[in-house]
Amino acid sequence: MVEARVVRIPLRFANSYLVIGEKTIIVDSGDPGFSRGILQAMEKNEVKKTDISLIFITHGHIDHYGSVFELKREIDAPIAIHRLDAPYFNQGIQAPLYPLNPIASAIKLVGKNLRVKKRYGIKADIEFKEKLELQEFGVQGLIIPTPGHTLGSASLFLPDKRAITGDLIVWQYLFRGKPRPAPFLHDRNKFVKSINILKGRGIKTIYPGHGPSIDTSDIRIKN
Numbered sequence: 001m002v003e004a005r006v007v008r009i010p011l012r013f014a015n016s017y018l019v020i021g022e023k024t025i026i027v028d029s030g031d032p033g034f035s036r037g038i039l040q041a042m043e044k045n046e047v048k049k050t051d052i053s054l055i056f057i058t059h060g061h062i063d064h065y066g067s068v069f070e071l072k073r074e075i076d077a078p079i080a081i082h083r084l085d086a087p088y089f090n091q092g093i094q095a096p097l098y099p100l101n102p103i104a105s106a107i108k109l110v111g112k113n114l115r116v117k118k119r120y121g122i123k124a125d126i127e128f129k130e131k132l133e134l135q136e137f138g139v140q141g142l143i144i145p146t147p148g149h150t151l152g153s154a155s156l157f158l159p160d161k162r163a164i165t166g167d168l169i170v171w172q173y174l175f176r177g178k179p180r181p182a183p184f185l186h187d188r189n190k191f192v193k194s195i196n197i198l199k200g201r202g203i204k205t206i207y208p209g210h211g212p213s214i215d216t217s218d219i220r221i222k223n
């Protein structure tokens with residue numbers, strides 16, 4: 001199987017990604033109203049709607065899944081999310097936000113009651129618990145739970161030491177500064193274990209949920 005090509009689609013704040021192998025997986029979809037950006041990126045990269053084998057949501061925050069319901073009107077592919085974050089996705093609400101600093105607390109005030117209104121009755125098709133092999137979706141790689149930011153956060157690992165990790169690690173100032181844990185952390189112990197999964201797999205490049213790719217040698221985690 002060919003090595004997958006990863007295309008970052010910077011939507012307003014959050015990233016969506018195309019993982020293009022024999023088939024294509026969409027990872028995350030940005031806030032509501034941003035499906036157009038994904039469809040345009042598909043066209044630019046010559047990915048047909050029928051090439052999409054899976055839509056993988058890294059975790060149950062609306063800035064990562066808000067456009068899925070629009071996408072599903074155009075694309076007939078199953079949606080996968082870890083079963084611990086699936087209930088939030090299925091209801092169109094935010095997974096709990098645990099802020100680590102005053103700015104994050106302020107963001108929580110604005111974000112916690114957000115809802116995705118036009119949900120078209122869509123629910124997750126695959127609520128995985130452990131890992132999810134991607135062979136059958138035409139991509140060499142797998143999805144592994146990497147909880148911490150939320151309890152149901154998960155990441156997509158590619159065999160050549162790259163991973164798409166949602167909000168596990170973010171840029172300190174959205175697109176600048178140092179890479180660090182997201183300012184929302186549900187469970188620090190689980191977060192540290194998830195970082196060790198990245199280390200254990202020798203991941204060199206991560207594609208975060210916000211901003212450009214991160215070289216893992218730049219990551220400093222205080223214990």
Ligand SMILES: [Zn+2]
Pocket residue numbers: 059061149167
């Ligand atoms: Zn998040």
